[in-house]
Amino acid sequence: MSTFAIDNIGLLVTNDPELGEGPLGVLRDVSLVLDGDRVAAVAGAGAQADARLDAGGRCVIPGFVDSHTHLVFAGDRAEEFAARMAGAPYAAGGIRSTVTATRAASIGELTALARSRRREALRAGITHVEVKSGYALDVDGERRLCEVAAGLTGDVTFLGGHLVAPEYQDRPDDYVALVCGEMLAACAPSARWIDVFCERGAFDADQSRTILTAGRGAGLGLRVHANQLGEGPGVQLAVELGAASADHCTHLSDADVEALAGSGTVATLLPATDFCTRQPYPDARRLLDAGATIALATNCNPGSSYTTAIGFCIALGVRELRMTAEEALQAATLGGAQALWRDDLGRLTPGSRADAAVLSAPSYTHIVYRPGVPLVAATIRAGQLEWLDPEGGLV
């Protein structure tokens, strides 16, 4: 194993309060030493290493963990988007047009498209992604999507329960049976998680419970798309079943907030979606003040949030969701890792996976202070330098 040092870090976010200052565990003027794919140590200047990168006083943060994406799809929905911006309402049904395009695409096309989006995310500093299926809604197609996703990440989520397949429109319970039977059996080998879109227009509480319970029986962890378009049963169901995450959480009752705060279920907020659908934003402050754990993720998908810009999501988290820059940064790193039950990610502490982003800035505050500006000068994933901005001034 070879060692790699990032020297001359002006501000290092470790996300470990025992290692540094404040909840972010901040250290100043240090080096970070990586050994193979792991963090070896935080050290002073001059630590031994086989290769080195001079951060030139810049800020280094844990790589972003994007715990909610739909990276595997074909087609785009720019026209639906433009119509929505002109006043058309957002509804779950738009998913169908992506299903048509995705079913028609070859596995080679889907793989190339997903890899290109994954590359874009890497340039945004995202070192780990969760990737969902859900745009085929038939047995072979969903298996294919899970397999393509498995080429990108260990955190694949089977989302046959994204919408009732068009062929089953008049007999949704038969579709639920298909998802829980043959489709789950085909997808479970390449998936770690199961998710369901528990929302008016998609699946109701009973259907969602049936799907999640079947997934758990197949050894998958649980995630729920919950309370995006209105209050509903999703959050309570997620908490009751011990889901890792309830995602969206835009419309919450006091009981929902209490349930999340009293549970191990992470509230995953997806503010770029609310931006792109002209929905109100979730109130992160209310959740944080109640004691809930929050993740921020991109929800990269062609319908409601076609972005890999996690920095933009963090800026929205501060401007619109009433988080501090510290809370928003932590939600997009450690929070994402918690939403995926990954204790090796989202922090820069000895033994963690060596995933880091070097910012073109002296502080993480600049992610919010400089909205829209691509600020990632370098991305290191599992100890490998995966992205280096040729003009970033790093040597």
Place this chain on the structure above:
Amino acid sequence: MSTFAIDNIGLLVTNDPELGEGPLGVLRDVSLVLDGDRVAAVAGAGAQADARLDAGGRCVIPGFVDSHTHLVFAGDRAEEFAARMAGAPYAAGGIRSTVTATRAASIGELTALARSRRREALRAGITHVEVKSGYALDVDGERRLCEVAAGLTGDVTFLGGHLVAPEYQDRPDDYVALVCGEMLAACAPSARWIDVFCERGAFDADQSRTILTAGRGAGLGLRVHANQLGEGPGVQLAVELGAASADHCTHLSDADVEALAGSGTVATLLPATDFCTRQPYPDARRLLDAGATIALATNCNPGSSYTTAIGFCIALGVRELRMTAEEALQAATLGGAQALWRDDLGRLTPGSRADAAVLSAPSYTHIVYRPGVPLVAATIRAGQLEWLDPEGGLV
């Protein structure tokens, strides 16, 4: 002069309705031929050229014209920003901390900082910038800022009237006299425009009129920072004096809207500022429906909008200011040119300056549809390829 062709353009925005479809003058599947620093022709495939770039079906738009920036400054105000996000109000006075840092910087430092920001803007597709002085507020310092700005653009704006200099805090009229006298004389040779911050806490209507009139006397065109923090006299003054642009326009009375609509004064909207200061957004729809001309610009500055991300401003224009994607794109290209009285910029028509951006997307809608994602694969300025994303797939 050598010719340069951009081939295989899937969608070309010319901003000339006589050249193509709709208000954007859109053409499909064409080549754009550049001759030296000018647009020569829009042509079919196979046009003769000395060098070529294959756009691979991507969308090509006129380079963005950022008609309101403060690129020349030292220091940053990330801490003030974080405090504001935590609830502190925005006020004009924060400018003083940038004045202190800027006065202390050498001309070499200021030049390097400004060039680095100009480079960042170029990567965002901005091919022309207006640049203001205003962070020295003394004679030699303002002259120095105008000279540094003149190294970046022909559209330099003298903004001695940014704030009353600290040395003159108790005698603002003496400061106005200095601005109109010795300072103007020192700055006018390198400036094309004069601007004043007409706002409570900065300069009132009489002081603003005095400054603008003096600038006009020195041969400068007029611009006004107007109606940012509340209703006030700025917009009416701008229209009355025939200013090229009234900038901000967040708080407008019906009379202000009518005045702008009935004038040649462009309303320059700066939505990233409203994002960063938690101000309400201006209502572009109201202005457009009344018949006013709108520019969208970044207002890149360390206090209220430290961004070069014009794409982010366009996305805000659609999400928050109620513009269509077409209106927002045009406001950030042709609108910016109009706000600078430049008829050679903001369009891709024969004879215009050869300024274009190749998007990593099939349509300009993606600037809004993919918020926060850096979508500029290549920037051409005055016929020169100034930025080429090494992973953009362009050959």
